[in-house]
Amino acid sequence: MVEFGKEFRKKYFSLLEEDITPLNHGSYGLTPTPVMDAYKKAAENHEHYPDEFYMISAHDEYVKQLKTIGDYLNIKYNNIAFVTNATTGVNTVLRSIPFDFKKDRALFHSTTYGACGNVVRYLHDYHGLEYDVVDLQYPLTDDEVIALFEEKLSTKQYKICMFDMISSMPGVKVPYERLIKLCKKYNTWSLIDGAHAAGMCDMSFIDKLEPDFLTTNLHKWLFVPKSCGLLYVNPKHHKMIQTFPVSWSYKCDEENSEINDDNIMIEKFWFYGTAAYPHIHATSAAIEFRRDVCGGESKIREYQIQLKEKAIKSIKEILGSDAELLDNAEKTLAVPGLFDISFPIEKKYVKVIDDMEKDEKNYLNFKAFSHKHMIEKYKTYAPTIYHNGKLWLRFSVNVYNSEDDYKEPIHLLKKAINESLEHFL
Amino acid sequence: MVEFGKEFRKKYFSLLEEDITPLNHGSYGLTPTPVMDAYKKAAENHEHYPDEFYMISAHDEYVKQLKTIGDYLNIKYNNIAFVTNATTGVNTVLRSIPFDFKKDRALFHSTTYGACGNVVRYLHDYHGLEYDVVDLQYPLTDDEVIALFEEKLSTKQYKICMFDMISSMPGVKVPYERLIKLCKKYNTWSLIDGAHAAGMCDMSFIDKLEPDFLTTNLHKWLFVPKSCGLLYVNPKHHKMIQTFPVSWSYKCDEENSEINDDNIMIEKFWFYGTAAYPHIHATSAAIEFRRDVCGGESKIREYQIQLKEKAIKSIKEILGSDAELLDNAEKTLAVPGLFDISFPIEKKYVKVIDDMEKDEKNYLNFKAFSHKHMIEKYKTYAPTIYHNGKLWLRFSVNVYNSEDDYKEPIHLLKKAINESLEHFL
Numbered sequence: 001m002v003e004f005g006k007e008f009r010k011k012y013f014s015l016l017e018e019d020i021t022p023l024n025h026g027s028y029g030l031t032p033t034p035v036m037d038a039y040k041k042a043a044e045n046h047e048h049y050p051d052e053f054y055m056i057s058a059h060d061e062y063v064k065q066l067k068t069i070g071d072y073l074n075i076k077y078n079n080i081a082f083v084t085n086a087t088t089g090v091n092t093v094l095r096s097i098p099f100d101f102k103k104d105r106a107l108f109h110s111t112t113y114g115a116c117g118n119v120v121r122y123l124h125d126y127h128g129l130e131y132d133v134v135d136l137q138y139p140l141t142d143d144e145v146i147a148l149f150e151e152k153l154s155t156k157q158y159k160i161c162m163f164d165m166i167s168s169m170p171g172v173k174v175p176y177e178r179l180i181k182l183c184k185k186y187n188t189w190s191l192i193d194g195a196h197a198a199g200m201c202d203m204s205f206i207d208k209l210e211p212d213f214l215t216t217n218l219h220k221w222l223f224v225p226k227s228c229g230l231l232y233v234n235p236k237h238h239k240m241i242q243t244f245p246v247s248w249s250y251k252c253d254e255e256n257s258e259i260n261d262d263n264i265m266i267e268k269f270w271f272y273g274t275a276a277y278p279h280i281h282a283t284s285a286a287i288e289f290r291r292d293v294c295g296g297e298s299k300i301r302e303y304q305i306q307l308k309e310k311a312i313k314s315i316k317e318i319l320g321s322d323a324e325l326l327d328n329a330e331k332t333l334a335v336p337g338l339f340d341i342s343f344p345i346e347k348k349y350v351k352v353i354d355d356m357e358k359d360e361k362n363y364l365n366f367k368a369f370s371h372k373h374m375i376e377k378y379k380t381y382a383p384t385i386y387h388n389g390k391l392w393l394r395f396s397v398n399v400y401n402s403e404d405d406y407k408e409p410i411h412l413l414k415k416a417i418n419e420s421l422e423h424f425l
Numbered sequence: 426m427v428e429f430g431k432e433f434r435k436k437y438f439s440l441l442e443e444d445i446t447p448l449n450h451g452s453y454g455l456t457p458t459p460v461m462d463a464y465k466k467a468a469e470n471h472e473h474y475p476d477e478f479y480m481i482s483a484h485d486e487y488v489k490q491l492k493t494i495g496d497y498l499n500i501k502y503n504n505i506a507f508v509t510n511a512t513t514g515v516n517t518v519l520r521s522i523p524f525d526f527k528k529d530r531a532l533f534h535s536t537t538y539g540a541c542g543n544v545v546r547y548l549h550d551y552h553g554l555e556y557d558v559v560d561l562q563y564p565l566t567d568d569e570v571i572a573l574f575e576e577k578l579s580t581k582q583y584k585i586c587m588f589d590m591i592s593s594m595p596g597v598k599v600p601y602e603r604l605i606k607l608c609k610k611y612n613t614w615s616l617i618d619g620a621h622a623a624g625m626c627d628m629s630f631i632d633k634l635e636p637d638f639l640t641t642n643l644h645k646w647l648f649v650p651k652s653c654g655l656l657y658v659n660p661k662h663h664k665m666i667q668t669f670p671v672s673w674s675y676k677c678d679e680e681n682s683e684i685n686d687d688n689i690m691i692e693k694f695w696f697y698g699t700a701a702y703p704h705i706h707a708t709s710a711a712i713e714f715r716r717d718v719c720g721g722e723s724k725i726r727e728y729q730i731q732l733k734e735k736a737i738k739s740i741k742e743i744l745g746s747d748a749e750l751l752d753n754a755e756k757t758l759a760v761p762g763l764f765d766i767s768f769p770i771e772k773k774y775v776k777v778i779d780d781m782e783k784d785e786k787n788y789l790n791f792k793a794f795s796h797k798h799m800i801e802k803y804k805t806y807a808p809t810i811y812h813n814g815k816l817w818l819r820f821s822v823n824v825y826n827s828e829d830d831y832k833e834p835i836h837l838l839k840k841a842i843n844e845s846l847e848h849f850l
Contacts, residue, residue, distance in 0.1 A: 015472040028475040028699050036472060040465045046651065047440040047461060050453040051806040055796060084670075087698045091670035095520070098551040115698060118675035122667060125677050126523040219699070226471065227700035242547060244670065245509075245516035250543035252550050273512045273540060274453050274644070275652035276704065371480055381476040 001295070004303045009400035012293065016400070021380035021409040025396035026171060026196065026338050029220040031286075034293075038285030039225040042278035058277065062270040065283045069218065069230065072287050074204035078262045081231050081269035082218075082280045083244070086195035087115040089215025089231040090162065092244040093191050094119050097160070101128040104159040107152055107188070109134040111167045116193055120162070132158075137388040139328045142175040149179060153186040160189040160212075166196040169385040170326055171338030171394045180211045189213070198222045198230065199290075200301070200336050206232055213237065219279065221337060224286040228279040238264040247272035300399055304336040308397045311406035312339060315395065318410040320344040326392060340392045343384075343414075349421040356386045362424070370420035378412040393417075426720070429728045430827035437718065438825045446805035446834040450821035451596060451621065451763050454645040456711075459718070463710030464650040467703035483702065487695040490708045494643065494655065497712050499629035503687045506656050506694035507643075507705050508669070511620035512540040514640025514656040515587065517669040518616050519544050522585070524554055529584040531556040532577055532613070534599075536563075536592045541618055545587070557583075562813040564753045567600040574604060578611040585614040585637075591621035594810040595751055596763030596819045605636045614638070623647045623655065624715075625726070625761050631657055638662070644704065646762060649711040653704040663689040672697035725824055729761040733822045736831035737764060740820065743835040745769040751817060765817045768809075768839075774846040781811045787849070795845035803837040818842075 002008050009016065014033045016022060022030060031039070046053050062082070070077030083089045094106075106120050110133050123129040134148050153161065161183050165176045176192055183190040189212040197203065199221025206214060214232040218224035233241045239256040243249055249268045251259070259267050294300050316323045322344035327333045345353050356363040363386040374381040382393040393413065395406075427433050434441065439458045441447060447455060456464070471478055487507070495502030508514045519531075531545050535558050548554040559573050578586065586608050590601045601617055608615040614637040622628065624646025631639055639657040643649035658666045664681040668674055674693045676684070684692050719725050741748045747769035752758045770778050781788035788811040799806040807818040818838065820831075 015469055017474050020474050020477075022475075024476055028471075028479050030475060031472050036469060040468065043465065043468070043650075044440055044461060046453075047456050049442050049445050049800075049804075050447075050455060051449055051800050052445075054453050055800060055806075084700055085698050087672050088670045096551075115670075115672040115675075118673065119671045121677065122671045122675055126521075217699075225468075225701065227698075245513045245540075246544045246547045247512050247540040248543065250540075250547055252546065273510050273652075274642075275509055276650065279701065375474075375476050375480060379474075381480075 004294075004399040005402035006404070009402075012289075013400045019379055021405050022398075022400065023380055023382050023395050023405060023409065025221070025398045026168070026394060027383060029217070029223070029226070030398070030400070031219075031225045032223055032289050032293075035223055035225060035282055035285045035289050039278045039282040042281035043276060045281070046276065046278070054271070054274070059270050061281055062277075063266060065280050066266070068284045068287060072291075073198060073230075074202075075206050075232060078265060079207075079232055079235060079238075081233070081265050082283075083215065083229045083231045084227045085219065085229040086193055086215045086217045087113070088244060089229050090116045090191065090193060091119055092231055092241065093213045093215070093233075094123060094160075095244060096241045098240070099123070099127070099129055099159070104129060105157050106131040106160050106162065107134065107149075107158045108162040109136050109149075109164070111136045111138075111169070112162060112164065113168050113193060113195060116162065138170055138172055138326055139333065141328045141330060142178065142332050145175055146178050146182060149182060153182055153188055156186055156188075158186070158188045160191055162191040162193060165192060165194040165201060165216075166335050166338065168195065169383065169394060170340040170387055170392055171196070171335065172326065172333040172340070173335050175332070177205055177209060180209045183211075196220060196335070196338065199297075200338075210234055218283060218286070222286055223289055224283050225279045228283065233265060235261070241265070241268070243268055243272040245273065294399055301336040303399060304397045307401060307403065308336070308339060310403050311395065311397060312341065314403070314406040315341050315410050318407070319414055337397050338394060339397075340385075340394045343391045343393055343417055345391065345421070346418070349418070349425065352421045352424045353386075353391060355424070356391075357389065366420060366424055369423055370417060373420050374413060374416040378409075378416050380409040380412055382413055384417070391417075429719075429824040431829070434825035434827075437714075441825070444804055446830050447823075447825065448805055448807050448820050448830060448834065450646070450823045451593070451819060452808060454642070454648070454651070455823070455825070456644075456650045457648055457714050457718075460648055460650060460707055460710045460714050464703045464707040467706035468701060470706070471701060471703070479696070479699070484695050486706055487702075488691060490705050491691070493709045493712060497716075498623060498655075499627075500631050500657060503690060504632075504657055504660060504663075506658070506690050507708075508640065508654045508656045509652045510644065510654040511618055511640045511642045512538070513669060514654050515541045515616065515618060516544055517656055517666065518638040518640070518658075519548060519585075520669060521666045523665070524548070524552070524584070526553040529554060530582050531585050531587065532559065532574075532583045533587040534559040534561050534574075534589070536561045536594070536597075537587060537589065538593050538618060538620060541587065563595055563597055563751055564758065566753045566755060567603065567757050570600055571603050571607060574607060578607055578613055581611055581613075583611070583613045585616055587616040587618060590617060590619040590626060590641075591760050591763065593620065594808065594819060595765040595812055595817055596621070596760065597751065597758040597765070598760050600757070602630055602634060605634045608636075621646060621760070621763065624722075625763075635659055643708060643711070647711060648714055649708050650704045653708065658690060660686070666690070666693070668693055668697040670698060719824055726761040728824060729822045732826060732828065733761070733764060735828050736820065736822060737766065739828070739831040740766050740835050743832070744839055762822050763819060764822075765810075765819045768816045768818055768842055770816065770846070771843065774843070774850065777846045777849045778811075778816060780849070781816075782814065791845060791849055794848060795842060798845055799838060799841040803834075803841050805834040805837055807838055809842070816842075
């Protein structure tokens with residue numbers, strides 16, 4: 001077996017350009033070449049006999065892949081559906097709820113993924129749904145996060161509360177199990193954005209804790225080709241949930257009643273319009289890759305966690321003594337593949353950071369410039385975030401990374417960030 | 426140059442299984458092998474350097490492809506956006522409208538594509554939007570269609586009217602240019618489902634007549650790989666329209682104002698979530714195929730129309746003297762690639778047809794059985810529809826079809842349908 005790291009990258013992530021250092025799995029994922037081959041083959045399968053494919057094979061293939069992913073993640077397959085990505089999962093839920101826009105209220109947190117927060121903003125701007133935002137300024141302990149949510153939830157004015165399993169920016173773990181219970185306590189539906197979850201977290205809590213809704217990407221940490229995510233829906237909402245887009249399989253109350261309760265999700269989601277489904281059909285290839293080639297989830301995470309420790313040490317050394325890892329005293333913000341390190345600001349650039357504090361637009365301009373600069377000039381990239389008064393870099397760790405990725409490339413990133421700060425001086 | 430027909434199929438539609446007869450381009454389209462190759466290459470491009478792809482190249486590539494398709498179809502590129510398919514286009518529009526659900530009303534017609542009708546049903550069931558349906562029983566003249574719509578529209582109670590360019594089942598042309606004008610006359614927004622339009626109709630009327638919204642598939646008659654459609658939005662609605670799903674690019678009124686008016690559609694639609702975009706990037710390959718390999722749109726349509734005439738003659742001969750082409754006296758229902766022929770019912774099966782008339786479920790059961798039977802047993806397929814008291818078969822004609830496709834395979838279809846009728850006796 002090829003060991004994780006350089007040789008593994010060379011053999012199994014061979015589509016990646018040789019001269020780049022991939023430190024940002026967190027944003028777009030990366031597909032192993034054998035999985036990509038399965039994807040291309042599946043795409044061609046559509047074309048062999050389209051009538052047979054769409055009208056006969058597609059249903060069974062969908063169920064087969066659903067069972068495979070359900071088994072692998074330990075979630076009952078009748079309660080899940082494939083969706084394009086987690087953002088689409090969030091749209092699917094929030095736009096399947098027959099809100100009483102005059103009365104209902106939603107809650108989410110300030111570190112919610114921008115796209116998902118926008119769905120609530122859209123419902124507010126277009127239909128009048130009211131909402132509140134829990135402000136999270138990291139580092140925070142789990143108790144502090146829970147207390148901030150409880151302060152709001154205990155007012156019992158929320159129909160639904162949306163929260164992350166692992167936030168994107170900064171990349172930190174959220175106490176999602178406790179939040180599910182908290183929502184239940186205050187009779188609020190939970191909608192969990194697990195965009196970074198599958199492939200980093202044990203998902204078997206879902207069937208135990210039974211949240212209302214949960215969505216995860218499969219094309220990010222689980223190596224399924226894009227565009228692929230999963231949506232879990234608590235059985236009590238199977239009749240309410242509709243596909244996104246609404247299509248042939250739309251079911252009103254009466255039509256729902258004609259289907260065996262166990263099959264409602266499948267009958268709605270297996271086909272909702274002529275589209276390409278190769279990502280769904282390549283899901284089993286991704287699972288085989290993780291199980292057989294990588295040796296399973298625990299082996300993958302073990303490697304990530306070990307390499308992460310070395311990476312943190314190396315990055316802090318390179319960025320300077322003020323660089324700090326984002327975590328709390330109990331170390332509960334940590335996840336296997338993502339971590340954030342603050343970027344020490346030289347005295348001459350403090351003004352640029354102060355400008356970011358004054359106006360978010362200044363940060364956004366810096367972000368646009370620095371991201372392009374890192375990618376184009378230095379062939380490596382770590383997303384930046386201005387959070388709680390500091391500039392942070394988010395790094396990823398995966399099976400194709402090795403210690404060297406966090407040495408010389410970090411010098412380049414440091415240079416790129418300082419050059420970008422200089423640009424805005 | 427290879428001539429259209431058998432040799433053309435063999436060379437350019439080589440993914441198609443050899444022993445099937447493709448008579449149903451209308452449902453799922455079919456992708457030429459060189460275009461599929463471009464698609465696979467584009468899918469791999471995502472993986473070479475994802476940060477560079479999504480954060481730098483993707484925007485320019487999107488605009489490039491948008492300009493290419495806009496040029497080819499003669500539509501201003503600033504007013505269009507790529508969408509998954511026409512059903513998603515319809516969802517995008519109907520769910521971007523801040524309806525006053527207490528007051529607003531929608532109109533569509535009985536032959537509307539089921540998935541699109543369902544979007545209005547969803548808005549009714551979940552939010553209370555009222556709607557009416559224009560009942561169309563073909564054959565009808567254009568004047569008759571217009572009169573039926575005007576009867577409703579002249580009441581001036583509709584916010585929006587959704588209608589087809591070419592209906593799917595039965596496959597007939599709708600007088601869409603006159604309907605656009607009629608909507609304007611009665612101050613009703615027009616939403617046009619042109620699912621079958623691009624690749625069969627001249628689309629240059631859009632910029633002249635300026636409907637409110639129009640969507641078309643590109644992955645059907647235009648040979649773009651799935652999942653690919655286009656959405657036209659009249660400039661006066663660019664600020665209102667939002668992507669589907671709502672994502673990063675959501676713009677409220679204030680944010681819309683910060684963008685140059687010409688770029689609103691592009692800035693919203695170029696990226697709305699991590700997803701695979703190879704279909705968009707293969708659009709130019711499909712256009713090259715139609716222009717360079719096929720010799721252009723008029724050559725394609727000329728072939729379709731000529732072959733269609735021969736096909737109709739042959740099919741009528743095989744199905745029997747009662748078989749009739751669905752058209753009106755002015756022959757304005759005809760389109761280049763689709764036609765419907767009634768299936769003559771033997772006396773002993775009349776009861777089965779009568780049962781369909783009594784209860785739609787009987788037709789749906791027959792449909793499910795007969796479609797599977799045709800596809801699996803006889804390796805050819807034409808969708809059936811029970812419409813206006815008759816059972817119709819819808820046939821497609823494309824550049825990979827030849828006269829022979831409408832000879833022996835029609836005997837097989839006749840057998841399959843009669844065996845299916847026998848099954849329900």
